[in-house]
Amino acid sequence: MSQLSGKVALVTGASRGIGAAIAKRLAQDGATVAITYASSPGKAEEVVKAIEAAGGQALAIQADSGDPAAVKRAVASTAEKFGRLDILVNNAGLAHMAPIGEFPEEQFERLLAVNVRGVFSATREAVQHMGDGGRIIMIGSINGDFVPFIGGSVYALTKAAISGFTRGLARDLGSRGITVNNLQPGPVDTDLNPAGGPNAAGLKAMMALQRFGQPSEIAALVSLLAGPEGGYITGASLNIDGGFSA
Ligand code: NDP
Numbered sequence: 001m002s003q004l005s006g007k008v009a010l011v012t013g014a015s016r017g018i019g020a021a022i023a024k025r026l027a028q029d030g031a032t033v034a035i036t037y038a039s040s041p042g043k044a045e046e047v048v049k050a051i052e053a054a055g056g057q058a059l060a061i062q063a064d065s066g067d068p069a070a071v072k073r074a075v076a077s078t079a080e081k082f083g084r085l086d087i088l089v090n091n092a093g094l095a096h097m098a099p100i101g102e103f104p105e106e107q108f109e110r111l112l113a114v115n116v117r118g119v120f121s122a123t124r125e126a127v128q129h130m131g132d133g134g135r136i137i138m139i140g141s142i143n144g145d146f147v148p149f150i151g152g153s154v155y156a157l158t159k160a161a162i163s164g165f166t167r168g169l170a171r172d173l174g175s176r177g178i179t180v181n182n183l184q185p186g187p188v189d190t191d192l193n194p195a196g197g198p199n200a201a202g203l204k205a206m207m208a209l210q211r212f213g214q215p216s217e218i219a220a221l222v223s224l225l226a227g228p229e230g231g232y233i234t235g236a237s238l239n240i241d242g243g244f245s246a
Contacts, residue, residue, distance in 0.1 A: 008034070008078065095193075140163055
């Protein structure tokens with residue numbers, strides 16, 4: 001039997017990139033998986049089809065993480081459709097890089113709405129549906145702790161908020177056996193941060209391994225935390241960054 005057989009997972013922002021890899025990995029581990037997306041229905045459907053083609057069960061829900069009502073509906077409808085919710089992966093996130101003197105107010109609000117309030121909204125609703133022994137996994141960023149370039153201050157602010165939120169949630173939910181952890185990836189090859197992009201050479205030079213991570217490598221650590229063998233890890237921010245912060 002697969003380690004997540006009978007479990008239901010919701011992965012936010014999973015039409016592409018890290019989220020899509022996490023959704024596919026949790027499905028491969030045996031979970032039924034719902035995903036959210038903001039504006040790529042075709043890509044989200046491709047993820048669902050790939051999971052179904054491999055024998056799994058999946059559902060895509062349009063829900064902008066910046067819209068608390070949409071997030072609440074997505075979480076509640078996942079639990080209603082599949083009868084339970086065991087794993088929430090708060091992955092949806094945006095970046096905008098600019099030095100503080102030039103940082104647009106509207107981008108500040110959007111980053112906070114998606115990267116912070118979206119995580120709060122999904123988590124608050126999920127814990128209403130989650131049974132004992134559930135799992136909440138954040139995709140933060142190594143930039144929550146470490147910002148070795150100009151322009152990352154607001155992105156870092158949002159990701160540092162997630163590590164504090166994770167610690168508090170672990171205390172709130174520990175008595176229910178629900179674990180809460182925050183993965184902090186370094187550069188991972190996605191549309192957000194392509195390994196062939198203009199900043200790639202500088203980023204690679206900062207990493208001990210001198211290469212970008214693959215979304216599947218982040219998904220493998222999510223799989224460990226989501227499964228029974230991850231059950232004694234909670235409140236932790238775990239770096240998975242190729243030695244970016246070494
Ligand atoms: P991508 O931009 O490649 O993919 C983002 C995914 O999130 C897409 O599926 C997108 O959906 C969805 N999404 C974006 N905005 C929203 C929103 N408002 N509501 C719901 N879904 C949304 O990003 P990555 O895969 O690279 O990043 C995923 C997470 O990992 C983010 O939280 C990011 O901060 C974090 N991270 C990424 C790193 C990297 O180097 N790539 C490093 C460290 C952390 P749609 O297709 O509909 O737009």
